Amino acid sequence: MPSNILFHTFNRAEYATLVTANKDYAVVACRNHHGTHNMVLCIGDVSGRGWVAYRHGNDAVISALVTLKQRKLAYRAAGWLTRKW
Numbered sequence: 001m002p003s004n005i006l007f008h009t010f011n012r013a014e015y016a017t018l019v020t021a022n023k024d025y026a027v028v029a030c031r032n033h034h035g036t037h038n039m040v041l042c043i044g045d046v047s048g049r050g051w052v053a054y055r056h057g058n059d060a061v062i063s064a065l066v067t068l069k070q071r072k073l074a075y076r077a078a079g080w081l082t083r084k085w
Contacts, residue, residue, distance in 0.1 A: 007042045009053035020076035027077045
């Protein structure tokens with residue numbers, strides 16, 4: 001059963017399906033305004049707000065994870081993406 005997390009994006013609270021996470025970062029899958037699913041990279045507790053969206057879009061999330069040296073999360077996110085399509 002997939003778990004959901006609450007994160008903040010564009011001054012709104014959103015719920016999304018958790019793809020993978022560690023203590024600092026979470027990758028979630030949610031619907032965009034076109035009705036398709038995209039990944040969102042969230043960073044942990046920012047000023048006591050909880051999870052906050054950092055990057056939106058599949059390519060941006062994987063690129064940011066590689067840049068942040070979070071290879072394990074990048075592999076898991078890419079794996080989710082290949083299973084989804």
